[in-house]
Amino acid sequence: MADNTLQSSKKNLVADWDRLAKVFIRPEDDASRATLIKYMERILFGLHDFLKTHVGITEAKSLGELSKNYMRTDINEDPEKKLADVIACLIREIAPHAVNVASPYFVGHMTSAIPFFMVHLKTIVAALNQNPVKLETSKVVSIIEKQVIAKIHRIVYDFGEEFYLAHVQNTETTLGVFTEGGTTANLTALWVARNARLFPKNGFTGIEREGIPAAYRAHGIDRCVILASRLVHYSLRKAAGILGIGNDNVIPIDIDSACRMDMEAFENTIEKIKSESPETCILAAVGIAGATETGTVDPLDQMADICRRHKIHFHVDAAWGGPTLLSKKYKHLLAGIEKSDSVTIDGHKQFYMPMSCGMVYFRDPHILNVIAYYANYVNRRGSVDLGIKALSGSREANSLILDCALKIMGSHGYALLIDHGIETAAGFAEEIRRRPDFEIITDPVLNILTYRYCPKKTRDALARAGKEKKCRISRQLNRANRDLQRLQREAGYSFVSRTTLQNSPGCEEDTVVLRAVIMNPMTDMKVLREILDEQENIAKQVWTSVEE
Numbered sequence: 001m002a003d004n005t006l007q008s009s010k011k012n013l014v015a016d017w018d019r020l021a022k023v024f025i026r027p028e029d030d031a032s033r034a035t036l037i038k039y040m041e042r043i044l045f046g047l048h049d050f051l052k053t054h055v056g057i058t059e060a061k062s063l064g065e066l067s068k069n070y071m072r073t074d075i076n077e078d079p080e081k082k083l084a085d086v087i088a089c090l091i092r093e094i095a096p097h098a099v100n101v102a103s104p105y106f107v108g109h110m111t112s113a114i115p116f117f118m119v120h121l122k123t124i125v126a127a128l129n130q131n132p133v134k135l136e137t138s139k140v141v142s143i144i145e146k147q148v149i150a151k152i153h154r155i156v157y158d159f160g161e162e163f164y165l166a167h168v169q170n171t172e173t174t175l176g177v178f179t180e181g182g183t184t185a186n187l188t189a190l191w192v193a194r195n196a197r198l199f200p201k202n203g204f205t206g207i208e209r210e211g212i213p214a215a216y217r218a219h220g221i222d223r224c225v226i227l228a229s230r231l232v233h234y235s236l237r238k239a240a241g242i243l244g245i246g247n248d249n250v251i252p253i254d255i256d257s258a259c260r261m262d263m264e265a266f267e268n269t270i271e272k273i274k275s276e277s278p279e280t281c282i283l284a285a286v287g288i289a290g291a292t293e294t295g296t297v298d299p300l301d302q303m304a305d306i307c308r309r310h311k312i313h314f315h316v317d318a319a320w321g322g323p324t325l326l327s328k329k330y331k332h333l334l335a336g337i338e339k340s341d342s343v344t345i346d347g348h349k350q351f352y353m354p355m356s357c358g359m360v361y362f363r364d365p366h367i368l369n370v371i372a373y374y375a376n377y378v379n380r381r382g383s384v385d386l387g388i389k390a391l392s393g394s395r396e397a398n399s400l401i402l403d404c405a406l407k408i409m410g411s412h413g414y415a416l417l418i419d420h421g422i423e424t425a426a427g428f429a430e431e432i433r434r435r436p437d438f439e440i441i442t443d444p445v446l447n448i449l450t451y452r453y454c455p456k457k458t459r460d461a462l463a464r465a466g467k468e469k470k471c472r473i474s475r476q477l478n479r480a481n482r483d484l485q486r487l488q489r490e491a492g493y494s495f496v497s498r499t500t501l502q503n504s505p506g507c508e509e510d511t512v513v514l515r516a517v518i519m520n521p522m523t524d525m526k527v528l529r530e531i532l533d534e535q536e537n538i539a540k541q542v543w544t545s546v547e548e
């Protein structure tokens, strides 16, 4: 909270053992219990009431102005505020300047409203404070985590009852891992793929122990690469950097006109590497199920077949699109995901969990042995210590939240959310098409679409223009769309994000686009029309003179 408020409310507070004991011991009398319940009420209802009446996205105060209030870097020796004051301040002073991601008018990112019960579940998880890294600090929670992992594994791979009975509580095998988010889930998948591919042989004890130069020598290679569409999330490049593969070695494969990885380009790249660089090892190929920028889905089925033929680890980044598998109506959009070797799914995206929760699943229940780490004080062999085959050490028991959410919602409840997002995005695309001032750039496959402000007259001019003029107009359009998005964000009533899509090779100007992510069940066509109306009004200010 702002430094000046801290100063003004500071009154005779001291840190001593009496007070500390009160913080740690459960309230023993009715009065203190009532006080704590009152605080919880303020968080649950005070914050939500506030956000409900405060319909916008955020207060129109600039970050520069805000940061002036947060310059103090010393920590007070004595306490500065009581819990009640801290909560009041968070609700009244911080929340208005944070981002109301729960607003139906916030359709710009993969962060949105969460069901109300998630706040209760998060509170229980904090109150229990279990640490699934080891059985000794989680007990039944570790077992529940294995069960939830098996449930999600089943919606991806559907291996049948016998398989899941054999593995759900098996301490020797692992079907998946909880991670902090999609980034660490992708990193885990590539870590496993790397270690599995550069396996121990002829006295070489494995890449995890001996490192990259020894692994490359033992396997007679001089380079590893990962193949992914150029729309792949940057976390895959990050993972390649961390794993010593080098992010230049994430080879971008061209996409087709529907933003899906081009299968001919994919196979040609594999063939070329194999014939021209026999010392290059293709460590993995990544298919996207819900690209971050466009929401598009790669041809997973074909990719899987190609990968099998060439013995390449096939990872699917379904951080966004994974829960689509719960929708009977739309799960076909991810057909082929069941042939993958590993799959990333985020809990804090379309499972509507609070920040943050990632997961990664593996076809082979034994493959995670290649990243196993043991420690005598924790993570013992043959135990349910979930830290053995995981990137994280200590972490919160997110699996409890997902387990409860699945029970509260049922797969059908989640399917309703997924269906709403996909169908509303399709309706939004129709509305954009109806308006002469806008142009769809990428149609929605799931619930993400991109479009731009581009008046009909300008579109016609672009179609007629030669190369140079086309570039000039495109630059003007890019500037206008950038300004339009910024002005709408700054006004604080609604939020649509912006990205730049790379044009196909040979075309010089990349395209600045507006990006809408429709995941909030309260976002309906009325809201979306208002957002477009606002954009049309803003555009009148930013679109002054363009040659047409």
Ligand SMILES: Cc1ncc(COP(=O)(O)O)c(C=O)c1O
Pocket (backbone or CB within 6 Å): 110, 180, 181, 182, 183, 184, 186, 233, 235, 288, 290, 291, 292, 317, 318, 319, 320, 346, 358
């Ligand atoms: C497709 C995809 N993969 C991975 C990630 C990274 O996930 P996280 O932000 O949870 O680390 C994202 C995030 O937007 C994503 O869209």
